[in-house]
Amino acid sequence: xxxxxxxxxxxxxxxxxxxxxxxxxxxxxxxxxxxxxxxxxxxxxxxxxxxxxxxxxxxxxxxxxxxxxxxxxxxxxxxxxxxxxxxxxxxxxxxxxxxxxxxxxxxxxxxxxxxxxxxxxxxxxxxxxxxxxxxxxxxxxxxxxxxxxxxxxxxxxxxxxxxxxxxxxxxxxxxxxxxxxxxxxxxxxxxxxxxxxxxxxxxxxxxxxxxxxxxxxxxxxxxxxxxxxxxxxxxxxxxxxxxxxxxxxxxxxxxxxxxxxxxxxxxxxxxxxxxxxxxxxxxxxxxxxxxxxxxxxxxxxxxxxxxxxxxxxxxxxxxxxxxxxxxxxxxxxxxxxxxxxxxxxxxxxxxxxxxxxxxxxxxxxxxxxxxxxxxxxxxxxxxxxxxxxxxxxxxxxxxxxxxxxxxxxxxxxxxxxxxxxxxxxxxxxxxxxxxxxxxxxxxxxxxxxxxxxxxxxxxxxxxxxxxxxxxxxxxxxxxxxxxxxxxxxxxxxxxxxxxxxxxxxxxxxxxxxxxxxxxxxxxxxxxxxxxxxxxxxxxx
Amino acid sequence: xxxxxxxxxxxxxxxxxxxxxxxxxxxxxxxxxxxxxxxxxxxxxxxxxxxxxxxxxxxxxxxxxxxxxxxxxxxxxxxxxxxxxxxxxxxxxxxxxxxxxxxxxxxxxxxxxxxxxxxxxxxxxxxxxxxxxxxxxxxxxxxxxxxxxxxxxxxxxxxxxxxxxxxxxxxxxxxxxxxxxxxxxxxxxxxxxxxxxxxxxxxxxxxxxxxxxxxxxxxxxxxxxxxxxxxxxxxxxxxxxxxxxxxxxxxxxxxxxxxxxxxxxxxxxxxxxxxxxxxxxxxxxxxxxxxxxxxxxxxxxxxxxxxxxxxxxxxxxxxxxxxxxxxxxxxxxx
Numbered sequence: 001x002x003x004x005x006x007x008x009x010x011x012x013x014x015x016x017x018x019x020x021x022x023x024x025x026x027x028x029x030x031x032x033x034x035x036x037x038x039x040x041x042x043x044x045x046x047x048x049x050x051x052x053x054x055x056x057x058x059x060x061x062x063x064x065x066x067x068x069x070x071x072x073x074x075x076x077x078x079x080x081x082x083x084x085x086x087x088x089x090x091x092x093x094x095x096x097x098x099x100x101x102x103x104x105x106x107x108x109x110x111x112x113x114x115x116x117x118x119x120x121x122x123x124x125x126x127x128x129x130x131x132x133x134x135x136x137x138x139x140x141x142x143x144x145x146x147x148x149x150x151x152x153x154x155x156x157x158x159x160x161x162x163x164x165x166x167x168x169x170x171x172x173x174x175x176x177x178x179x180x181x182x183x184x185x186x187x188x189x190x191x192x193x194x195x196x197x198x199x200x201x202x203x204x205x206x207x208x209x210x211x212x213x214x215x216x217x218x219x220x221x222x223x224x225x226x227x228x229x230x231x232x233x234x235x236x237x238x239x240x241x242x243x244x245x246x247x248x249x250x251x252x253x254x255x256x257x258x259x260x261x262x263x264x265x266x267x268x269x270x271x272x273x274x275x276x277x278x279x280x281x282x283x284x285x286x287x288x289x290x291x292x293x294x295x296x297x298x299x300x301x302x303x304x305x306x307x308x309x310x311x312x313x314x315x316x317x318x319x320x321x322x323x324x325x326x327x328x329x330x331x332x333x334x335x336x337x338x339x340x341x342x343x344x345x346x347x348x349x350x351x352x353x354x355x356x357x358x359x360x361x362x363x364x365x366x367x368x369x370x371x372x373x374x375x376x377x378x379x380x381x382x383x384x385x386x387x388x389x390x391x392x393x394x395x396x397x398x399x400x401x402x403x404x405x406x407x408x409x410x411x412x413x414x415x416x417x418x419x420x421x422x423x424x425x426x427x428x429x430x431x432x433x434x435x436x437x438x439x440x441x442x443x444x445x446x447x448x449x450x451x452x453x454x455x456x457x458x459x460x461x462x463x464x465x466x467x468x469x470x471x472x473x474x475x476x477x478x479x480x481x482x483x484x485x486x487x488x489x490x491x492x493x494x495x496x497x498x499x500x501x502x503x504x505x506x507x508x509x510x511x512x513x514x515x516x517x518x519x520x521x522x523x524x525x526x527x528x529x530x531x532x533x534x535x536x537x538x539x540x
Numbered sequence: 541x542x543x544x545x546x547x548x549x550x551x552x553x554x555x556x557x558x559x560x561x562x563x564x565x566x567x568x569x570x571x572x573x574x575x576x577x578x579x580x581x582x583x584x585x586x587x588x589x590x591x592x593x594x595x596x597x598x599x600x601x602x603x604x605x606x607x608x609x610x611x612x613x614x615x616x617x618x619x620x621x622x623x624x625x626x627x628x629x630x631x632x633x634x635x636x637x638x639x640x641x642x643x644x645x646x647x648x649x650x651x652x653x654x655x656x657x658x659x660x661x662x663x664x665x666x667x668x669x670x671x672x673x674x675x676x677x678x679x680x681x682x683x684x685x686x687x688x689x690x691x692x693x694x695x696x697x698x699x700x701x702x703x704x705x706x707x708x709x710x711x712x713x714x715x716x717x718x719x720x721x722x723x724x725x726x727x728x729x730x731x732x733x734x735x736x737x738x739x740x741x742x743x744x745x746x747x748x749x750x751x752x753x754x755x756x757x758x759x760x761x762x763x764x765x766x767x768x769x770x771x772x773x774x775x776x777x778x779x780x781x782x783x784x785x786x787x788x789x790x791x792x793x794x795x796x797x798x799x800x801x802x803x804x805x806x807x808x809x810x811x812x813x814x815x816x817x818x819x820x821x822x823x824x825x826x827x828x829x830x831x832x833x834x835x836x837x838x839x840x841x842x843x844x845x846x847x848x849x850x851x852x853x854x855x856x857x858x859x860x861x862x863x864x865x866x867x868x869x870x871x872x873x874x
Contacts, residue, residue, distance in 0.1 A: 038778060059727050089777060093686035094698070097679035097748040104745025105705055108713035108720060115715060329610060338600040344607040346858070348614050353857035355806050357824045358846045361831055362621045365839060371632040373620055403613070457750075464709055466809055471828060493711060497809055500715045508715050515712050526707045 023087075046083055050076060075099070109519070116512035119268045119286045122505040123279040128264075131282040132246055135253065135270070136224040137217050140240035149229060149237040150191045153206055153213055154198035160209070162218045163200075164229060164237060165192045173198075174218035180229070206234040244278075253278060290513035303479060303486045303495070304514075308521075310394070311491040314469075315462040318401045319455055325402065326409025327447075330417050331439075352407035360471035363400045367472075387473050390488040397489050401468050405458070416450045417443065456529045460522065464493045484510070492518045625847045630840030646840035647848070658845050660819055661826040666852070668736055668811075668822060669804035672743045676800040677793050679747040680755050685781050687752075688759035689767060699756070706749035710742065711809040717742055718813045734816045742810055751796045758792035759785070795863050798856060805853055823849050 053076035060069035082091045118124075152163040154173070161175040163185060171185035171192035185192035194200045206213060213234050220226040220239070227241035245254045253262040253270045262270035262278050269281025295301050329348070333341050351359065366373040367386035375382050386396045420443055428438045469475060475490035475498060485503040486495050492514060500511035593601075624635030628643035650658050686692075687699055710717065718733075721742070725732020732738055762785060770780045786793070805824065812825045821829075827849070831842050857864065 056728070063727055065727070090686040090690045090692040090695070093682040093690075093781075097683045097752070100679065100741065100744040101705065101748045104717070104742050105708075105710060105713075108710070108716040108745075109708060111716035111720065112713045115719065120719075329606070332603050332606050335600060335603060338603050340604075340607075344611060346861075347611045348607075349861075350618060350854070351614050353854040354618065354850045355802065355824075355853050357806050357808055357828065358850050359617065361828065361842075362617050362846060365632055365831070365842075366617060366620060368632055371636075373636050376633070376636045403617070407614075460707055464711060466711060467806060470808065474832070493809075496712075497714065500718075501813060508719070512715050515715065518712055519708060522707055522712075526704070 042083065046080060049079060112512045112515050112519075115508055116290055116516045117285050117287060118283055118509050119281075119289070120283050120508040120512075121510070122507070124268050124281050124283050124509075126280075126282060128282040131269075131280050132253075133219075133224055134280050135278055136242040136244055136246065137228065139242045139244045140217055140228055140230065141243050142230075143227070143239045143241050146239040149239075151229070151231050151235065151237045152191070152193050153201040153209075153216075153231070153234050154195060155201055155205075156198045160201075160212055160216055161198060162216060162229060162231065162237060163192050163195055163198070164218075165190065171195070174229075176216060176218065179219040179221050201234070210234070286509065290509045291516075294510065294513055294517070299481060299483050300510075303482045303484070303490075304517075306488070307486065307490050307492055307495050308517075310489070311463060314394075314397065314401075314491055315459050315465075317398055318405060318462040318465070319459050321398065321402045322405035322409045322458070323413075323451075323455060325406040326411075327413045329406070329410045330413035334414060334417055348410060349407040351403055352411075356404050357467050357471055359404055360400060360468050363396075363403070364472050367396055388477050390477055393473050393477060393489045397469060397472055400472055401462070401465070404468060405462075408458075412451055412454055413447065416447050419450070420446050456526075460526070463491075463522065463525075464518070465491070466493050466497065469494045470497070492521075621843045621846055624840050625843035627840045627843075630843075631837050632839040635839055635843070646838070646844040649838065650841040650845040650848070653841065656826075656830060656841075656845075657819055658826070658848075661821055661823045662849065664736065664820065665805055665822040665824070665849075668740055668743075669801045672740050672804045673797040673801040675740070675744055676747040676751060677797045679744065680752040680796060681786065681789070681793065682781075683748050683752050684755035684759050685785060687756050689764065689785075699753075702748055702752055706746075706753075710746055714809050714813055717810060721814055733814060734820060736815075736820065739811060739814050742814065743804055743807070747800075751800060755789065755792050755796060758789050762788050791863050794860055798860050798864060801856070802853060 053072055056072050057069045057076075060066075060072065079095060082088045082095055147167055149167075150165045154161045154163050159175055161173055161178075162180075163183075164172045164174070164180060165187075166172055169190060171183055171187070172180040173183040173185070173195060174180035183195050186194040201209070214230070214232060217228040217230050217240065218237075219228050224242070224246055227239055229237040230240050231237040243256045245256055246252075247254065251264045254260070255262070260272050260276075262272045262276075265271050266284070267277075267281075268284040268286070270278040293300060294304055333344060335341075364387065367375075369375060369383055369385050369388055372386070374386065375384055385392055387393050424442055424446075425438055428442055433441070469489060469491055473487070473489045475485075475487035475494050477489075478485065478487045484495075484507070485498045490498070496511045496514045496518070499507050499514065619638065620635070623638040624630055625646055626639065626642050626644070627635050628641055628645040630646065650656065683702075687695060721738050722733045724738070725734070729735075730737065731741065766784060766788070767780050770784055775784070805822075807822075808824045808828065811822050812828075815821045815825060818826070823845075827842065827845060830836055830845075831839075836842075
């Protein structure tokens with residue numbers, strides 16, 4: 001998108017480049033017409049943007065995120081340059097939208113591609129250092145002959161810390177993330193009780209936040225092998241040592257109790273010789289592993305195949321059923337002699353006006369097997385498994401999607417039918433064509449030409465029509481053989497959502513790999529579709 | 541469009557009568573005489589004939605049958621939900637006898653239940669969807685103006701990118717959006733995960749998309765001579781845009797705002813991932829979680845909530861109906 005910025009011509013027509021004089025005249029006109037108020041608004045907005053940018057750069061620099069800070073700074077400079085420049089007119093209009101587009105649409109798609117090549121997910125969330133300290137902290141055991149450290153629990157903006165008095169009478173302060181460090185504390189006898197910038201917890205607070213306090217493990221020093229201080233009661237702490245020992249140079253974890261050595265073998269977790277993994281591990285790039293796993297692991301490949309097929313079937317049948325019903329209704333109600341068409345029309349487009357997530361939830365209630373309206377009233381107490389039988393659930397999803405989608409096609413087809421010139425039909429009738437022939441040979445082709453792009457758009461929409469699937473059946477009935485939460489009416493996008501955000505383990509890597517598969521399918525379809533319709537060529 | 545009385549039986553009368561129902565720019569011009577493929581030459585009869593049931597049924601009667609069937613199909617879920625919302629104490633089973641009991645108790649329950657912050661969800665949804673709609677229109681109109689009125693290097697590339705990017709909806713990248721927003725939240729908690737501003741920013745990523753293209757087409761229909769006249773009178777580009785063009789394209793702005801509003805109200809995936817606290821969630825997330833919770837058996841209260849939630853959207857939709865129909869068909873019918 002950078003080409004929108006480095007343009008040089010601001011002429012109104014492509015043929016004539018404006019002369020210098022013309023440009024100067026235009027600038028003078030602009031300056032004269034803008035007025036003081038406009039200028040003030042512009043300065044105010046830019047000032048606001050700059051202030052936010054400077055603040056962001058400071059925060060990012062203090063977090064040592066140099067690359068992101070540099071990007072923010074460069075973007076801010078470019079924005080200022082664009083709006084203070086006398087030219088760059090198109091860029092002035094495009095920049096705001098393009099910034100959002102680049103960050104939240106283009107970048108996230110690229111980032112999805114990156115995640116698909118990592119093992120990101122439950123148990124593989126952070127860096128190796130985080131994994132090491134988290135492992136050490138989770139395997140802490142109290143040292144039998146630990147000295148007793150008098151402590152005071154202190155709070156700073158919701159973060160708890162321990163104010164420790166060591167046996168020499170020195171006051172030390174530390175939190176879960178910050179190892180103990182000496183501080184100047186207010187002493188009460190031998191015990192440090194308060195320190196500047198922190199609030200000392202009173203007895204009542206200690207009791208109410210007891211879970212947080214007992215979970216505190218303040219590292220003794222930067223070396224995780226030195227152990228940590230923990231307090232069972234909020235008044236005295238003991239030294240805890242991990243039964244794991246981390247050898248940084250060898251990159252191994254040793255369980256001191258059993259003597260098992262876990263080493264980093266490049267899978268993103270410490271693994272013993274027998275294959276046992278210590279979790280949490282850390283995030284690594286795994287190459288094509290996720291894709292290979294998705295298509296070769298039998299328990300994953302099966303669901304992927306039937307979900308993909310169903311996604312295509314769902315999208316195609318949805319487009320076809322809504323289009324033909326809509327077209328049929330458009331023809332039926334396109335007769336001037338019929339009275340009251342306006343009322344039929346308003347009532348029939350109501351399904352389109354109701355937010356679709358609500359409609360789907362209501363249908364889910366009506367299709368409930370034991371209590372739903374359809375079984376109890378329309379089918380007189382039958383128990384038809386509308387949403388729980390693998391085959392019937394597919395039918396139900398299609399039926400509900402037909403209900404949701406036909407008004408749109410009805411509106412579109414009515415508009416398209418009415419825009420076909422009547423002369424064509426008259427000419428054909430004069431030539432002796434029967435009404436059906438007129439429709440099939442003249443009207444339908446013309447109609448298809450004008451609605452084809454909308455049918456493609458509708459296919460693309462239904463291909464990722466998450467709401468109707470998720471709200472109606474939640475993808476179910478569940479396929480109990482699959483290791484991921486996938487069901488028989490899941491489409492690809494709902495499978496991505498469920499793999500990434502539901503269930504016991506979240507597998508961002510696998511979910512992103514599925515996203516990339518959808519991405520490729522959609523890309524291929526769009527290329528074919530655009531080739532066929534040549535709609536891109538009309539852009540000028 | 542002025543309400544002219546159509547003269548029955550004449551072609552002009554039929555044209556005007558029909559045009560009133562579809563009074564939008566894209567279809568008005570081409571609406572013509574009443575006849576579809578099957579109607580044959582029946583529309584041409586001028587002398588009055590005595591009423592004949594069979595002939596009436598063959599000509600228009602069967603259309604009413606189709607209409608009644610379709611209206612029943614369209615309305616029965618809506619009637620069902622209105623009925624069960626009026627049911628004072630309803631489980632799903634209790635709601636099956638339509639309009640067996642009438643009362644507003646379930647509305648009171650959904651609005652006052654301390655476990656269900658329905659009004660908060662409602663406010664969140666209106667705020668998020670409203671702000672997103674306004675900013676989407678603004679960003680889209682800026683871009684559409686530059687594509688429509690200016691010629692610059694990369695213009696064609698920009699237009700094609702907009703068409704291509706919209707083929708890849710944001711929900712495909714939901715995992716990356718979640719991780720990006722949680723990273724942003726680590727540094728700037730005010731705009732990261734679990735904030736409304738963060739969600740709105742993500743939605744604005746889709747502002748330049750199908751909407752811009754729709755507006756671009758509409759901007760092109762405004763003659764450039766208007767701009768030139770204004771320019772000769774000394775107006776700068778900003779003044780032309782804000783005071784002249786934006787007013788001329790107001791109908792398409794309304795359509796895009798409404799479509800964007802409805803899209804945000806309906807959006808579930810990104811909202812459910814980004815908004816964690818119950819008090820921050822939108823109606824789509826909150827109500828879905830509510831009914832998927834097996835312990836929540838108060839179907840009437842949910843129905844009441846659904847009716848309240850649907851009302852503003854349906855009202856807006858019906859109010860702006862003719863513009864929407866124009867906007868929907870603008871892409872198809874030129």
